[in-house]
Amino acid sequence: MKKIPNNKAWWLVLPVFLLVAFSALIPLMTVVNYSVQDIFGPNSAYFVGIDWFRDVLRNEALQESLGRQIVFSSAVLLIEIPLGIGVALMMPTAGKRASLCLILLAIPLLIPWNVVGTIWQIFGRGDIGLFGRAMNEIGFDYNYTADTVDAWLTVLLMDVWHWTPLVALLCYSGLRAIPQAFYQAAEIDRASRWAIFRYIQLPRLKSVLVIAVLLRFMDSFMIYTEPFVLTGGGPGSSTTFLSQTLTTMAVGQFDIGRAAAFSLIYFLIVLLVSWLFFTAITYPDRDK
Amino acid sequence: MNQRKGFGIAFYILFLMLPIYWLLNMSFKTNQEILSSLTLWPKTFTLDNYAVIFTDPSWYSGYINSMIYVSINVVITLIVALPAAYAFSRYKFVGDKHLFFWLLSNRMAPPAVFLLPFFQLYSSIGLFDTHIAVALAHCLFNVPLAVWILEGFISGVPREYDEMAYIDGYSFPRFFIKIFIPMIRSGIGVSAFFAFMFSWVELLLARTLTSVDAQPIGAIMTRTVGASGIDWGVLAAAGVLTIIPGLLVVWFVRNHVATGFALGRV
Numbered sequence: 001m002k003k004i005p006n007n008k009a010w011w012l013v014l015p016v017f018l019l020v021a022f023s024a025l026i027p028l029m030t031v032v033n034y035s036v037q038d039i040f041g042p043n044s045a046y047f048v049g050i051d052w053f054r055d056v057l058r059n060e061a062l063q064e065s066l067g068r069q070i071v072f073s074s075a076v077l078l079i080e081i082p083l084g085i086g087v088a089l090m091m092p093t094a095g096k097r098a099s100l101c102l103i104l105l106a107i108p109l110l111i112p113w114n115v116v117g118t119i120w121q122i123f124g125r126g127d128i129g130l131f132g133r134a135m136n137e138i139g140f141d142y143n144y145t146a147d148t149v150d151a152w153l154t155v156l157l158m159d160v161w162h163w164t165p166l167v168a169l170l171c172y173s174g175l176r177a178i179p180q181a182f183y184q185a186a187e188i189d190r191a192s193r194w195a196i197f198r199y200i201q202l203p204r205l206k207s208v209l210v211i212a213v214l215l216r217f218m219d220s221f222m223i224y225t226e227p228f229v230l231t232g233g234g235p236g237s238s239t240t241f242l243s244q245t246l247t248t249m250a251v252g253q254f255d256i257g258r259a260a261a262f263s264l265i266y267f268l269i270v271l272l273v274s275w276l277f278f279t280a281i282t283y284p285d286r287d288k
Numbered sequence: 289m290n291q292r293k294g295f296g297i298a299f300y301i302l303f304l305m306l307p308i309y310w311l312l313n314m315s316f317k318t319n320q321e322i323l324s325s326l327t328l329w330p331k332t333f334t335l336d337n338y339a340v341i342f343t344d345p346s347w348y349s350g351y352i353n354s355m356i357y358v359s360i361n362v363v364i365t366l367i368v369a370l371p372a373a374y375a376f377s378r379y380k381f382v383g384d385k386h387l388f389f390w391l392l393s394n395r396m397a398p399p400a401v402f403l404l405p406f407f408q409l410y411s412s413i414g415l416f417d418t419h420i421a422v423a424l425a426h427c428l429f430n431v432p433l434a435v436w437i438l439e440g441f442i443s444g445v446p447r448e449y450d451e452m453a454y455i456d457g458y459s460f461p462r463f464f465i466k467i468f469i470p471m472i473r474s475g476i477g478v479s480a481f482f483a484f485m486f487s488w489v490e491l492l493l494a495r496t497l498t499s500v501d502a503q504p505i506g507a508i509m510t511r512t513v514g515a516s517g518i519d520w521g522v523l524a525a526a527g528v529l530t531i532i533p534g535l536l537v538v539w540f541v542r543n544h545v546a547t548g549f550a551l552g553r554v
Contacts, residue, residue, distance in 0.1 A: 009379035012371040013387065016431055019368055023428040024394045027405030034404075090297040099542050103535065107308060109533025112506040113490045122314065122520065123307045130310050133326050143449040161307065196359050207440070222398040225491055246400045256404065263400070270396040275389070 034260035052261035065245040076220040084167025105165040117229025120158045147236040169214045174208035307436030314524035339526035348506035358487045360423035365430045367485045373438035391432040399492045421497045426487040434479040474544040
């Protein structure tokens with residue numbers, strides 16, 4: 001649709017701008033302010049320039065948690081996006097069964113994040129949890145509180161359980177919006193199942209996939225509550241992700257300057273990667 | 289082919305439901321039974337865990353608090369996002385593209401970044417421990433998403449409708465409320481669902497901005513980790529109860545899902 005040039009439209013955007021600016025710009029300025037100062041108390045702080053940033057970039061614990069975060073988010077995207085598309089393709093297309101599937105699918109999304117962690121904490125226990133006990137019964141020596149691989153497996157499985165439904169719901173609605181005529185044309189052309197998916201369904205899913213990929217990237221990169229409740233970052237620091245390292249620094253050690261510098265670097269990483277995803281996926285649309 | 293599909297989806301739903309089943313199962317057990325052995329259904333069926341929550345104000349007030357701030361958040365989100373999404377969809381104005389991406393970028397700010405400044409900001413204007421503070425804070429990530437979703441829907445409505453209403457003598461606000469909003473109601477339903485969902489499950493900000501009066505249920509649940517160990521039964525019952533409001537919301541928007549979530553862009 002061609003848009004009409006009209007600068008008065010700013011009035012319509014103004015409420016959003018003010019609201020988000022209040023919640024975002026003031027805190028962001030505060031963070032920037034902290035990040036260049038060393039703070040001893042309410043009235044004693046002195047300017048340190050970019051020392052904190054240099055410090056943070058050299059910090060090994062942070063580099064490690066960034067590495068873990070990248071591995072985790074990549075794994076989440078690689079598993080959840082294809083699985084979500086697959087689930088959406090398998091879902092019934094209409095009727096009561098479709099409604100039931102949708103409602104059941106939405107349940108994991110509606111559970112507060114700390115409760116999700118709590119559920120899996122019990123579910124995975126080797127003595128009283130169904131999953132942990134089952135794993136042990138079939139011969140795996142499974143213990144997510146002591147073994148790094150098991151802890152990772154559990155955190156990943158929990159995230160896949162929790163968030164794949166979001167991808168599936170988005171893809172499902174994208175699929176439902178494809179006009180029947182496309183399928184009829186494919187049938188006349190005797191297109192294979194794969195050809196239908198590749199040339200009809202996948203291109204039509206693109207706009208919802210942009211949202212799914214971006215939401216899953218942002219949220220998995222900022223994940224905090226669930227692994228914290230489940231493993232507390234352990235065993236050792238094997239499941240300590242970026243947000244947890246940051247929170248420990250800011251709240252636990254009250255190391256505000258360093259935490260603020262860390263926050264800004266963190267924010268820029270998410271921003272940059274999201275922007276790359278966003279432009280990469282929407283790029284072909286530009287020419288139209 | 290269809291049989292295989294049905295089998296696949298059934299298997300997936302089973303995987304989704306197992307942890308939920310386990311939570312439900314635990315909520316009807318006594319603590320003694322939970323900790324002593326693994327039983328697939330409660331041997332001594334009890335409703336005591338639920339009774340604890342429904343009779344203790346410090347428990348059930350958490351649900352009320354959560355529902356209050358989530359409702360405020362959904363209302364604010366829709367009220368400010370609708371006109372903005374209309375503007376982004378219909379008009380070209382100075383800085384529109386930059387503004388749109390800047391809005392999205394706020395969805396990307398790690399909550400941990402904002403914890404301390406938020407606490408200071410809301411304390412300094414006297415909103416600490418109020419429902420409105422949490423509702424406003426959650427707008428940070430809900431409003432951009434709502435604008436994004438609604439913009440897609442509004443772009444799906446041809447501009448001829450706007451022009452026809454103008455010719456028929458409708459004022460803009462009247463046109464917007466009487467004609468436009470009903471046309472994009474599935475979009476509004478979907479935005480409301482997303483706003484509800486993300487606000488209902490978010491805990492880090494909600495817990496930071498509240499202490500007693502507006503404490504969300506999620507924060508109250510962490511209290512059960514006391515000196516006497518964890519009260520698993522009550523915790524499980526509380527967990528089951530957090531799912532119910534969400535289920536009601538999904539029930540109401542389920543018919544919009546097929547037409548709705550596709551965001552009008554497909």
